[in-house]
Amino acid sequence: MAPEGIETYNEDGEWKSKVQGSSRAAHVGGTKAEQAAVGRDMARARGVEHTIKKMDGTIGEKNSYGNDPNPPRDKN
Template structure:
């Protein structure tokens, strides 16, 4: 089974949390911060990446909660 990333995207009247490839939102929130909190919880549970989009729909940032084969070099582990 392929793990699907979770996206925080603009939605009518707020922000939605959607699984990659899904048509419907998993949840809808008034603020991006609330949507991001839900997405991070789900990302940790599913061990996938959370992709954060800006109001224009473009990818703004991402956080990996799975086993990242290429972790950032600026983070010491």
């Protein structure tokens, strides 16, 4: 089973970062950019994917910091 990724999202007006599948956020507060940086550091440390969601909950950005299951086609 692949390790769980990190998700940065907004809930009730607060930006949060958590391990996907977890019921509670690991970090809460600050701006979207601040939480994105926290989530990026968490993802890098674990070698997993980081998903940053928009205010409406849709995916805004994804970055992989480990073995990317879908690497860019132009990177050979």
